[in-house]
Amino acid sequence: MLRPDLLLQPTPKGLYCPPGDFYLDPVRGAVDRAVISHGHSDHARGGHGKVLAHPDTLAIMACRYGASFAKATQALDYGEPVSINGVTVWLSPAGHILGSAQVVLDYKGLRMVFTGDYKRRFDPTCASFEPVTNTHVLISEATFGLPVFRHPDTGREIERLLHSLATFPERTHCVGAYSLGKAQRVIRHLRLAGHDAPIYIHSSLEKLCAHYQSVGIDLGVLVTVPAGEQAKAAREACRGQVVVAPPGSFEGKWAQNFPDPVIAFASGWMSIKQRAKQRGVELPLVISDHADWDELTRTVQEVNPSQLWVTYGREDALVRWAELEGRRARPLRLVGYDEEVS
Numbered sequence: 142m143l144r145p146d147l148l149l150q151p152t153p154k155g156l157y158c159p160p161g162d163f164y165l166d167p168v169r170g171a172v173d174r175a176v177i178s179h180g181h182s183d184h185a186r187g188g189h190g191k192v193l194a195h196p197d198t199l200a201i202m203a204c205r206y207g208a209s210f211a212k213a214t215q216a217l218d219y220g221e222p223v224s225i226n227g228v229t230v231w232l233s234p235a236g237h238i239l240g241s242a243q244v245v246l247d248y249k250g251l252r253m254v255f256t257g258d259y260k261r262r263f264d265p266t267c268a269s270f271e272p273v274t275n276t277h278v279l280i281s282e283a284t285f286g287l288p289v290f291r292h293p294d295t296g297r298e299i300e301r302l303l304h305s306l307a308t309f310p311e312r313t314h315c316v317g318a319y320s321l322g323k324a325q326r327v328i329r330h331l332r333l334a335g336h337d338a339p340i341y342i343h344s345s346l347e348k349l350c351a352h353y354q355s356v357g358i359d360l361g362v363l364v365t366v367p368a369g370e371q372a373k374a375a376r377e378a379c380r381g382q383v384v385v386a387p388p389g390s391f392e393g394k395w396a397q398n399f400p401d402p403v404i405a406f407a408s409g410w411m412s413i414k415q416r417a418k419q420r421g422v423e424l425p426l427v428i429s430d431h432a433d434w435d436e437l438t439r440t441v442q443e444v445n446p447s448q449l450w451v452t453y454g455r456e457d458a459l460v461r462w463a464e465l466e467g468r469r470a471r472p473l474r475l476v477g478y479d480e481e482v483s
């Protein structure tokens with residue numbers, strides 16, 4: 142069988158496939174051909190020649206970078222194989238955000254699976270993670286790759302938000318959530334928990350929320366918080382309501398200017414009290430779009446690869462764990478990864 146490092150190699154531009162002549166999630170400069178796992182900016186950059194991705198990822202990239210984000214695009218649904226210079230490529234759902242995919246490479250009897258970012262717990266805004274069997278090399282992310290990271294039940298975190306809303310009906314609940322994926326997921330979870338009041342959103346969330354609604358993910362009534370002159374009166378209307386905004390808007394006064402705000406933040410990092418405190422978060426919500434330690438290790442055991450390559454985040458602990466399990470494992474140390482997108 143082919144040596145795995147002949148099919149995929151870590152390079153400064155990202156993981157490169159020599160026989161297929163393409164990159165997986167290249168983030169340093171433009172390349173001729175890229176296969177992209179999902180739309181987060183630390184995986185999907187504009188300006189490449191040809192881009193192959195799930196149709197939802199292509200649509201998200203067009204939302205963010207404009208329709209001409211690549212010279213050519215090719216949409217690939219989950220489970221649909223395509224040949225690139227003799228390398229068979231197909232996508233399996235990653236459960237991370239809408240359109241997110243694991244990238245599977247089959248070549249000369251060797252199967253390598255790149256998870257991209259993934260999680261295993263329920264997300265009402267995207268297809269659930271599907272483990273790929275008969276995999277020789279699993280390339281796993283490790284954002285939360287330490288045994289200390291064990292994310293709580295998402296429904297419980299949403300209940301905490303709703304409980305706070307009921308307890309403080311005069312206060313504006315400002316929820317910081319990353320603009321792609323997390324924001325829509327928090328909104329959809331609130332709807333599933335029975336919260337049917339309008340939800341106020343920062344204007345930078347408008348386009349992506351509209352895209353999610355257009356593919357059938359019901360986010361209910363969303364009201365964009367106006368800027369400028371009308372802002373003060375409009376903000377008064379947010380008392381006792383939920384406002385969802387991207388993390389950047391919490392760095393200035395945007396969130397603090399709402400009447401009597403409760404600053405909440407939805408992120409896997411909220412399990413670290415120090416991080417919540419640094420951000421001035423009163424209500425930390427531990428809601429992550431990445432696998433926690435148990436999900437990471439369970440996935441390796443389920444997929445049962447003969448080799449584990451680890452990338453993005455805390456690589457060493459997962460590598461060590463895999464070695465103790467009797468597997469070959471290596472850290473990849475790819476650059477350009479942003480752990481805040483979690």
Ligand SMILES: [Zn+2]
Pocket residue numbers: 179181184237258482
């Ligand atoms: Zn991501």
